[in-house]
Amino acid sequence: MVEAAARPAGIFGWLDHFGSLVIRALDDLGRFFYIMASSVMWTFRRPFDGTEWLRQMVRVGWDSIPVVFLTCLFTGMVLALQTYRGFERFHAEGFVGSVVALSLTRELAPVLTGLMVAGRVGSAMAAELGTMRVTEQIDALYAMATEPIHYLVVPRVNASILMLPILTLIGDAVGVIGGWLISVGLFGANSYLYMERTFQFLEVNDITSGLVKSAFFGLILSVTGCAKGFYTSGGAEGVGRSTTSAVVTASLYILLSDFFLTKILF
Amino acid sequence: MVAPAISAVRSPAGPMISVIGLHKSFGEKEVLRGIDLEIGRGESLMLVGGSGAGKSVFIKHLIGLLQPDEGHVVVDGVDLTHASPEAVLELRKKFGMTFQEGALFDSMTVGDNIAFPIRRHTDKPEKEVGARVRECLQLVRLPGIEDKMPSELSGGMRRRVGFARAIALEPEILLFDEPTTGLDPINTAAIGDVINQLRSELGVTAVTITHDMGLAGKIADRVAIIRRGQILLVDTPERFLESENWFVRAFLNGEVPEEDHP
Numbered sequence: 001m002v003e004a005a006a007r008p009a010g011i012f013g014w015l016d017h018f019g020s021l022v023i024r025a026l027d028d029l030g031r032f033f034y035i036m037a038s039s040v041m042w043t044f045r046r047p048f049d050g051t052e053w054l055r056q057m058v059r060v061g062w063d064s065i066p067v068v069f070l071t072c073l074f075t076g077m078v079l080a081l082q083t084y085r086g087f088e089r090f091h092a093e094g095f096v097g098s099v100v101a102l103s104l105t106r107e108l109a110p111v112l113t114g115l116m117v118a119g120r121v122g123s124a125m126a127a128e129l130g131t132m133r134v135t136e137q138i139d140a141l142y143a144m145a146t147e148p149i150h151y152l153v154v155p156r157v158n159a160s161i162l163m164l165p166i167l168t169l170i171g172d173a174v175g176v177i178g179g180w181l182i183s184v185g186l187f188g189a190n191s192y193l194y195m196e197r198t199f200q201f202l203e204v205n206d207i208t209s210g211l212v213k214s215a216f217f218g219l220i221l222s223v224t225g226c227a228k229g230f231y232t233s234g235g236a237e238g239v240g241r242s243t244t245s246a247v248v249t250a251s252l253y254i255l256l257s258d259f260f261l262t263k264i265l266f
Numbered sequence: 267m268v269a270p271a272i273s274a275v276r277s278p279a280g281p282m283i284s285v286i287g288l289h290k291s292f293g294e295k296e297v298l299r300g301i302d303l304e305i306g307r308g309e310s311l312m313l314v315g316g317s318g319a320g321k322s323v324f325i326k327h328l329i330g331l332l333q334p335d336e337g338h339v340v341v342d343g344v345d346l347t348h349a350s351p352e353a354v355l356e357l358r359k360k361f362g363m364t365f366q367e368g369a370l371f372d373s374m375t376v377g378d379n380i381a382f383p384i385r386r387h388t389d390k391p392e393k394e395v396g397a398r399v400r401e402c403l404q405l406v407r408l409p410g411i412e413d414k415m416p417s418e419l420s421g422g423m424r425r426r427v428g429f430a431r432a433i434a435l436e437p438e439i440l441l442f443d444e445p446t447t448g449l450d451p452i453n454t455a456a457i458g459d460v461i462n463q464l465r466s467e468l469g470v471t472a473v474t475i476t477h478d479m480g481l482a483g484k485i486a487d488r489v490a491i492i493r494r495g496q497i498l499l500v501d502t503p504e505r506f507l508e509s510e511n512w513f514v515r516a517f518l519n520g521e522v523p524e525e526d527h528p
Contacts, residue, residue: 048384122278128373131372132371133368135367135373136365136366136367136369137369137370137371139326139331139365139369140363140365140369140370142329142330142331142358143329143331143358143361143362143363143441144358144382144383144386144431145355145356145358145359145361145383145386145387146382146383146386147355177393188303
């Protein structure tokens with residue numbers, strides 16, 4: 001039996017631990033950029049697998065509508081509830097519609113859609129590709145002269161980049177309706193005034209920058225899910241680890257990149 | 267100490283595959299330690315050895331699924347170790363490979379699995395694709411299961427569907443990773459018949475990993491035994507079975523030494 005190498009004690013032990021964490025993080029990042037660069041490269045090569053693209057667009061887009069709908073509806077509602085109570089204190093209830101619309105389009109709808117889809121689709125991508133890796137299906141693709149990045153990763157990444165902005169747009173609209181429901185239905189605000197205020201301060205750039213951000217989030221969550229799945233090892237346990245890691249890593253990348261994207265885009 | 271390889275019989279025709287000084291390690295573990303082997307055109311080579319001896323790692327080098335640390339693999343004149351990714355991809359079209367557990371795409375039907383390489387690499391109309399799928403299934407004695415999902419099949423059936431998929435494009439080289447393990451004698455014989463049929467009709471080169479010495483007599487021109495990452499002996503099935511080499515004798519008698527267990 002091989003004995004496990006003993007970890008050095010004290011400060012060196014911590015340094016050793018910290019060092020391996022840094023190496024693992026860099027390893028993850030390297031794989032992320034490798035998968036991203038490869039999928040960009042393979043996107044423009046034949047054969048173009050239209051059926052697989054469509055299948056992935058349905059899985060990422062159409063199938064995610066219920067979860068995005070509910071998330072954004074309730075976010076719009078709670079946003080209206082909170083701001084109405086707060087704004088009431090200095091008689092600014094009339095601006096609830098503006099706050100809801102701006103918060104949703106610029107920040108909440110893209111980020112929440114990204115996070116929800118990362119949980120729903122990014123994890124599924126990691127699990128699916130991970131299972132394919134441990135059952136030699138990815139090796140079988142190579143053996144059949146098919147580049148797995150081309151066949152598996154390219155449709156998933158592009159479907160996510162295309163569908164996330166559409167989901168975000170749906171989230172924007174549903175969230176505004178959620179805010180309207182609370183303001184008009186619960187607090188008795190004037191429906192016409194609410195909608196007028198909603199669009200009074202809203203600019204096209206608010207919506208488009210949110211959509212651009214969500215396309216980036218689509219790229220991040222799909223590349224993370226695919227990379228985690230693609231490099232899975234260790235059987236069923238490894239697939240479980242990759243799936244969890246895909247959601248956690250994608251969520252972190254989304255939240256971190258959100259700051260930088262907002263700084264650049266606004 | 268491992269005895270040097272004894273290559274009593276050279277491959278009958280010019281080499282389709284040449285393996286020169288192949289070394290491969292995974293971390294500290296040295297799996298292949300200098301393999302030299304030639305496999306002739308149309309030859310059927312059978313590779314045997316204990317579990318963990320490096321057979322699967324070796325076969326994956328032949329198709330470029332693994333890159334050697336040292337040495338060369340030359341297939342049909344193309345050195346896989348120096349070829350561009352595009353050239354390797356092109357070369358793989360000449361191969362058909364089966365995997366230990368079939369490696370079928372579980373999101374596709376059996377028919378779509380077999381049709382996958384045909385649709386991917388040819389412009390054949392769907393009617394012809396369907397006909398070829400039925401023909402391949404007929405060959406592995408599984409007619410009429412095109413619409414089933416892999417999850418509905420037994421392990422042996424999955425392996426035979428994997429076999430059907432490997433031959434769908436009529437490859438020049440077939441690699442079998444334990445094609446008959448877990449199959450009943452009738453299906454084992456069927457697989458042997460298919461390999462022989464493909465060899466006689468298309469002149470395919472076949473490399474088979476197996477523990478089934480009965481299959482060796484039926485399909486192999488030569489048998490190679492691998493031990494601790496090196497080829498110990500290469501010979502005809504008849505001479506292999508009569509070999510006096512102590513490890514071959516131990517292997518044939520099912521007495522693989524303790525140190526050879528993984």
